Amino acid sequence: MKVLGIESTCDETAAAVIDGEQILSNVIASQIDIHKEFGGVFPEIAAREHLRVILPTIKLALVQAKLEGESETFADLARQVEAIAIANRPGLIGGLMIGAMTARTIAETLGIPLVAVDHVYAHIYGVEPSAMRFPLLALVVSGGHTTIYSLKSHTEYEILGETRDDAVGEAFDKAAKILGLPYPGGPSISKAAAAALGAHDVQLLPFPKLDNPYEFSFSGLKTAFLRRAQELAGGDFRMPSEEIADLLSDDQKNQLAYTFQESAVKILLNALEKADQEFSPQQIIISGGVAANGRLRERAGELFGDKLLLPDLSLSTDNAVMIARAALAMGLPKTDPRELRVTPN
Ligand code: KG4
Numbered sequence: 001m002k003v004l005g006i007e008s009t010c011d012e013t014a015a016a017v018i019d020g021e022q023i024l025s026n027v028i029a030s031q032i033d034i035h036k037e038f039g040g041v042f043p044e045i046a047a048r049e050h051l052r053v054i055l056p057t058i059k060l061a062l063v064q065a066k067l068e069g070e071s072e073t074f075a076d077l078a079r080q081v082e083a084i085a086i087a088n089r090p091g092l093i094g095g096l097m098i099g100a101m102t103a104r105t106i107a108e109t110l111g112i113p114l115v116a117v118d119h120v121y122a123h124i125y126g127v128e129p130s131a132m133r134f135p136l137l138a139l140v141v142s143g144g145h146t147t148i149y150s151l152k153s154h155t156e157y158e159i160l161g162e163t164r165d166d167a168v169g170e171a172f173d174k175a176a177k178i179l180g181l182p183y184p185g186g187p188s189i190s191k192a193a194a195a196a197l198g199a200h201d202v203q204l205l206p207f208p209k210l211d212n213p214y215e216f217s218f219s220g221l222k223t224a225f226l227r228r229a230q231e232l233a234g235g236d237f238r239m240p241s242e243e244i245a246d247l248l249s250d251d252q253k254n255q256l257a258y259t260f261q262e263s264a265v266k267i268l269l270n271a272l273e274k275a276d277q278e279f280s281p282q283q284i285i286i287s288g289g290v291a292a293n294g295r296l297r298e299r300a301g302e303l304f305g306d307k308l309l310l311p312d313l314s315l316s317t318d319n320a321v322m323i324a325r326a327a328l329a330m331g332l333p334k335t336d337p338r339e340l341r342v343t344p345n
């Protein structure tokens, strides 16, 4: 069963073709270099960029999948897939609309079934569905979401808790910005933390205890980080955040990055450990952009051992393989192309 996945919810335009368990192609046109100079995703520019590259990205995914049409026209190639899966929620409105209109047009003109998929839930499918054993717990940690799911099957799941404010990826991005490190912040913090000398006995940042143990508040962590950085830079809470980086040595930045990373990893894994005790799942999945973090992967491995399933690094961050896999695993529930809606939040 060949499925074309399309992803355009944030700053990656991606298309992939899978055939059952096999990945036939996985194309990702990243906009990171474009947004870097703004220190974050610039929504209007992101939308224009999606519009510019979405058709060539899909065509490339079809060509690389070596689908055999009568010719290599877009239509001939696309007709070889049995379904088109599109991430129609949540995300930035521009990218969502461009992805949805593209998928809908292809599906309608060529008569291919369309499946609308939730991007956050689809992150779980960075892991191959046939490797999953239910019941399982999944923590999705991305730039926009921090959510713990409990899954009984591919279609029966509930959200145990999510963030009340910032997502953990967003907190990584903000912490990096305070330290003057480049966007995206996750990899920058991770690199700086790895360079921290002898930082093994750090004082973790304080984080709030919430009533629901599966909820998060990363805005609180960000503020605690800002205070620690202001202190180290010799100021107090009035010091503007954009002045901090210049007042810190590289070593101080590395120490701060290390402290932030340890604190964020601890918050995430505390919640997951609690959920593991309460629900005794067969498996635990951690996915989404922040699941590319080496320290998180390492600590989760120590805590959960064989129970832990992690996606390949390339399928942790945004991609379209996960969109196609999620649609297929759910049994390709059809969406009428004319009824396709997008939901930013
Ligand atoms: O899932 P994703 O690719 O896109 C969204 O759906 O948002 O996640 C992007 C987020 C960014 O906040 C980025 O800083 C973070 O994932 N990220 C990381 C790492 N690589 C990407 N965070 C921590 N460590 C990393 N190595």
Ligand code: ZN
Residues within 6 Å of the ligand: 119, 123, 142, 143, 288, 289, 317, 318
């Ligand atoms: Zn994502």
